[in-house]
Amino acid sequence: MVAVKGNIEQQQEQESQREEYRLLVESVKPQHNVLKNCVMAFLVGGTICVIGQLFLDFFISQGMGEREAAAVTAGTMVFLGAFLTGIGVYDQIGKIGGAGSIIPITGFANSIVAPAMEFKREGFLFGVGAKLFTVAGPVLVYGIITSCLVGIIYYLLQ
Amino acid sequence: MLKILLAFVVGGLICVVGQLLMDLTRSSITPAHILVGFVTGGVLLSALGLYQPLVDLAGAGATIPLSGFGHSLAQGAIKAVEEKGLLGAFSGGIESTAVGVAAAVTFGYAFAVLFNPRS
Numbered sequence: 396m397v398a399v400k401g402n403i404e405q406q407q408e409q410e411s412q413r414e415e416y417r418l419l420v421e422s423v424k425p426q427h428n429v430l431k432n433c434v435m436a437f438l439v440g441g442t443i444c445v446i447g448q449l450f451l452d453f454f455i456s457q458g459m460g461e462r463e464a465a466a467v468t469a470g471t472m473v474f475l476g477a478f479l480t481g482i483g484v485y486d487q488i489g490k491i492g493g494a495g496s497i498i499p500i501t502g503f504a505n506s507i508v509a510p511a512m513e514f515k516r517e518g519f520l521f522g523v524g525a526k527l528f529t530v531a532g533p534v535l536v537y538g539i540i541t542s543c544l545v546g547i548i549y550y551l552l553q
Numbered sequence: 554m555l556k557i558l559l560a561f562v563v564g565g566l567i568c569v570v571g572q573l574l575m576d577l578t579r580s581s582i583t584p585a586h587i588l589v590g591f592v593t594g595g596v597l598l599s600a601l602g603l604y605q606p607l608v609d610l611a612g613a614g615a616t617i618p619l620s621g622f623g624h625s626l627a628q629g630a631i632k633a634v635e636e637k638g639l640l641g642a643f644s645g646g647i648e649s650t651a652v653g654v655a656a657a658v659t660f661g662y663a664f665a666v667l668f669n670p671r672s
């Protein structure tokens with residue numbers, strides 16, 4: 396009888412410890428503030444697109460065709476993204492903007508420069524040369540494969 | 554002015570979609586997954602004719618997010634197929650994104666060599 400009682404007490408104690416542990420984990424776990432993150436992503440992403448639009452309008456006003464101007468705008472934004480990553484500013488934008496700094500093409504440039512810079516000490520071939528494509532590699536692989544498939548399907552449906 | 558506002562709103566909303574994907578799904582979803590997903594998604598939406606209206610509406614708001622890179626890949630492939638047949642399926646995508654990719658590699662390399670990481 397005494398043994399059974401002791402068992403129950405032990406179980407209760409274990410349960411309360413588990414509960415305490417759960418509360419501790421909850422309090423330490425980083426809280427995603429989804430709404431705030433989304434507002435910041437909207438503002439930062441929107442602002443980057445506005446900068447792109449200003450360049451696009453400028454290049455069109457210089458007499459470029461629409462497609463050509465869009466390509467040059469992409470190149471310009473890539474330049475800015477790569478430069479800001481180099482001087483350490485894009486990391487700060489990333490902390491504020493989350494996906495708003497990742498999804499624009501400047502974020503693509505960031506994903507190219509950051510690992511290449513980080514792994515420079517591993518040499519210019521397997522450090523810089525290879526790490527440039529840490530994220531850009533998968534992006535180009537899946538983008539190009541999908542676009543080839545789209546082209547083939549379009550050819551067959553023609 | 555309206556064009557600027559539309560670029561801001563549409564570009565911002567596309568980024569919100571990415572933020573929601575990051576916050577509301579498993580933590581194993583990294584920025585790399587998001588970028589690959591947006592490019593591939595952009596190619597597919599463009600092929601279905603759903604992305605061009607967004608570009609007409611919002612300009613850079615639709616072309617600057619990486620889904621616009623996918624749109625450029627898909628439209629390049631489709632246009633090249635119309636001009637050159639099957640060969641175009643393989644050449645068009647890369648041709649139409651050549652400026653962006655070459656700029657990314659060249660400037661990316663230059664700034665990675667020139668600068669050192671903070672901290």
